[in-house]
Amino acid sequence: MADYQEYRRRILHRRWRRIFITAALLILLVLLAAVGVLWKRLHREPAPNTAQGPTILQQELTGSEWNTISYTPARRLSVQTLDNGMTAMDFRLAAQPASPAVERSSFSDVSFLGDSLTQGMQLYDTGLPNAHFCAYKGVGPNAVVNNTTCRRADGEKEVPMEALASQQPRALYILLGTNVLTADSDYTSFLTYYRLMLDMISQALPNTKIYVQSITPVRPEVRKKSPGLYKERLCEINDALSAIALEKGCTFLNLWEALADENGDLIEEYAQPDGYHLLPAGYDAWVDYLCTHT
Structure with a gap:
């Protein structure tokens, strides 16, 4: 019986010794991991200062897409002063x-960047079919910024920035916004993408004169199907676009001078049944305006 008790004490002793060794090893591993993390934090290289040297493209580009969250829209605007002393706070x-x-x-040596409204400029004889076009149905400035592959009117696919870079036009006329502003919601993201797009284009086309065209007027009934497309809101957005154009050194064009009636609505004779696309007569008026505002 005494031998059995001695044997049991030895087994328990060995078991507790194994448990103690295992616990000690685990504690040691945790301590080593903590020391390793602390070592990395103390000896890692400082992050480069992006405020010195890099261009706007290098500061804002993250991966393959533009970082619109960290891009600040709160830049000082250089407001144009007209001959009569008035400041250009109104897009008109x-x-x-x-x-x-x-x-x-x-x-013939200029390019147009836009959506289906700009496609009509390419397709109708009353437009400018001899110009170059980067026009894609349903796109906004985010498609340009994110290098999205877009489909042209002839069915071919291309990346807008790559197409523009290959064209290197004398001038570029931009009209984007109608497709991404149909909801009556905050449009800060649209303006941010527009800023980024102009930065990209300016760097890719350093010798090109850039024209920012106002978002075109619409018929009153359009608001029933597209709550965000009504004249008061579009005027407000055009005010912001005109300020961005001036800030970026671009020329702003007010298409409402050619396409809007005395109430600020799209002239009925120029409107397609949907209330915002244009008939050939509308493109004729649009081109006449461009010819007298170069």
């Missing part, structure tokens, strides 16, 4: 004034 005041008309043939 910020717009390029009229100038002597040029021939339509002078647009």
Whole structure:
């Protein structure tokens, strides 16, 4: 019996010794991991200062997409002062004034960037079919910024920035916004993407004159199906676009001068049944405006 008790004490002793060794090893591993983390924090290289040297593209580009969350829209705007002393806070005041008309043939070496509204400029004889076009149905400035592959009117696919870089036009006319503003919601993201897009284009096309065209007017009934497309809101957004254009050194064009009636609605004779796309007569008026605002 005494031998059995001695044997049991030895087994328990060995068991507790194994438990103690295992616990000690676990504690040691935890301590080593903590020391390793602390060592890395103390000896890692400091992050580079992005405020010195890199361009806007390098500061804002993260991976393959633009970081619109960290991109601040709160930059100081250089507001244009007109000859009569008024400041261009209203998009109608910020717009390029009229100038002597040029021939339509002078647009053969310019490009147009836009959505289905711009596609009509390409397809109708009353437009400018001899110009170059990067026009894609349903796109907004985010598609340009994120290098999205888009489908042209002829069915071919391309990346807008790659197409523009290959064209290197004398001038570029931009009209984007209708497709991404149909909901009556906050449009800060739209303006942020627009800023980023202009930065990208300016760097890719350093010798190109950039025209930012106002979002076009619509018929009153459009608001029933697209709550965000009504004249008061579009005027407000155009005010912001005109300020961005001036800030970025672009020329702002007020298409409402050519397409809106006295109430600020799209002229009925220019409107397709949907209330915002244009008939050939609308493109004719649009081109006439461009010819006298170069």
